[in-house]
Amino acid sequence: MTEQSDVKLTYAELVGLLEAIFLRHGVSGDAARVLAANCAACERDGSFSHGIFRMPGYVSTLNSGWVDGQALPLVEDCAPSFVRVDAKGGFAQPALEAARPLVLDKVKQNGIAVLAIRRSHHFSALWPDVEPFAEQGLVALSFVNSMACVVPQGGKKALFGTNPVAFATPRKGRPPFVFDQASSAIAHGDVQIAAREGHALKPGQGVDRDGQPTTDPKAVLDGGALLPFGGHKGSSIALMVEILAAALTGGHFSWEFDWSAHEGAQTPFTGQLFIIIDPERGGNASFEARVSQLCDMVLEAGQDRLPGDRRHAIRAVAEKDGIPLKGETYARLKQFAEG
Numbered sequence: 064m065t066e067q068s069d070v071k072l073t074y075a076e077l078v079g080l081l082e083a084i085f086l087r088h089g090v091s092g093d094a095a096r097v098l099a100a101n102c103a104a105c106e107r108d109g110s111f112s113h114g115i116f117r118m119p120g121y122v123s124t125l126n127s128g129w130v131d132g133q134a135l136p137l138v139e140d141c142a143p144s145f146v147r148v149d150a151k152g153g154f155a156q157p158a159l160e161a162a163r164p165l166v167l168d169k170v171k172q173n174g175i176a177v178l179a180i181r182r183s184h185h186f187s188a189l190w191p192d193v194e195p196f197a198e199q200g201l202v203a204l205s206f207v208n209s210m211a212c213v214v215p216q217g218g219k220k221a222l223f224g225t226n227p228v229a230f231a232t233p234r235k236g237r238p239p240f241v242f243d244q245a246s247s248a249i250a251h252g253d254v255q256i257a258a259r260e261g262h263a264l265k266p267g268q269g270v271d272r273d274g275q276p277t278t279d280p281k282a283v284l285d286g287g288a289l290l291p292f293g294g295h296k297g298s299s300i301a302l303m304v305e306i307l308a309a310a311l312t313g314g315h316f317s318w319e320f321d322w323s324a325h326e327g328a329q330t331p332f333t334g335q336l337f338i339i340i341d342p343e344r345g346g347n348a349s350f351e352a353r354v355s356q357l358c359d360m361v362l363e364a365g366q367d368r369l370p371g372d373r374r375h376a377i378r379a380v381a382e383k384d385g386i387p388l389k390g391e392t393y394a395r396l397k398q399f400a401e402g
């Protein structure tokens with residue numbers, strides 16, 4: 064038996080296993096289903112910093128009482144194109160699901176809708192939140208802030224979260240074009256993975272507790288911080304995400320919440336914003352063809368690949384052969400599920 068691919072699960076089998084873990088740790092049926100599908104999709108698509116790697120963090124956070132797995136999101140219809148959700152200290156993805164029908168209705172009616180989620184915990188990749196809108200022919204943007212671990216450009220104090228931005232659009236003849244990127248030079252999850260596997264970071268990604276440049280992931284995690292991607296430009300994007308995901312929604316800034324009384328807590332308690340647009344309202348009947356044309360031109364101009372291509376290639380293999388899990392990882396998941 065090789066350590067690398069001891070077990071292969073179908074997507075449905077992995078969802079079932081993860082759902083059992085969430086249920087066993089106090090998450091409601093609806094939320095467990097949504098979170099399990101989200102996490103399994105990340106693993107299936109090779110988003111390894113936010114797939115099953117995150118399950119111990121979900122479990123320790125639930126055990127700490129920091130997140131409310133039973134929270135019932137409150138959906139508020141507050142303007143023709145504006146939906147607000149109070150996630151009430153629960154996870155962001157079930158809040159999105161609760162708001163989805165109203166958001167889709169508003170996009171249909173008005174061509175655009177903003178969804179502002181507050182008092183929510185987001186511990187995953189962002190692409191699973193936006194891709195389904197594009198699969199329905201809509202353009203979607205989302206922003207979420209996390210926990211203070213990124214110094215503003217030239218600064219000394221960690222203030223921003225790793226604050227990803229995701230964008231999804233339909234395109235003709237192909238799956239949606241989606242990108243999903245942190246505004247830090249590297250996601251916090253990848254720093255944790257580098258520390259676990261003994262890999263160095265790249266220069267320019269992190270600083271140690273004294274603010275000195277370091278490539279040691281452990282020094283970043285032990286009181287150090289990350290840098291924004293692209294210097295002042297990434298710093299401004301991180302700042303924008305704080306404004307959209309927190310100030311505008313009524314959620315916490317990345318530096319504002321205090322989880323110190325909840326040992327084991329790992330999920331940021333912040334907010335999330337979505338902007339969903341019906342491209343048909345632009346009046347260009349060939350919108351999807353134009354997007355496809357542009358994507359082709361980017362490749363023709365010499366870019367190796369487009370965002371999402373790697374995920375779709377990994378997904379295709381997983382759909383054919385199953386999702387590979389190390390034996391020890393599978394055993395740990397079973398233990399979380401069954402005790």
Ligand SMILES: NC(=O)C1=CN([C@@H]2O[C@H](COP(=O)(O)OP(=O)(O)OC[C@H]3O[C@@H](n4cnc5c(N)ncnc54)[C@H](OP(=O)(O)O)[C@@H]3O)[C@@H](O)[C@H]2O)C=CC1
Pocket residue numbers: 110112113185186187188189190207208209225226227241242243244245246249250251252253331367368369370371372373374375
């Ligand atoms: N919940 C939270 O608070 C946070 C979540 N995250 C999540 O962490 C994940 C990782 O973020 P990050 O490390 O910035 O992601 P990456 O830098 O790995 O990738 C960012 C985007 O660029 C694409 N991409 C990567 N390499 C190339 C390339 N050579 N050519 C073209 N496109 C490329 C990726 O597509 P592909 O996927 O196909 O490789 C992806 O869409 C994200 O899913 C993000 O949502 C990050 C921060 C906080």
Ligand SMILES: O=C(O)C1=NCCCC1
Pocket residue numbers: 112185186187209210225245249250251252253330331
């Ligand atoms: O990888 C990251 O960065 C984060 N992911 C989940 C939430 C905390 C930050």
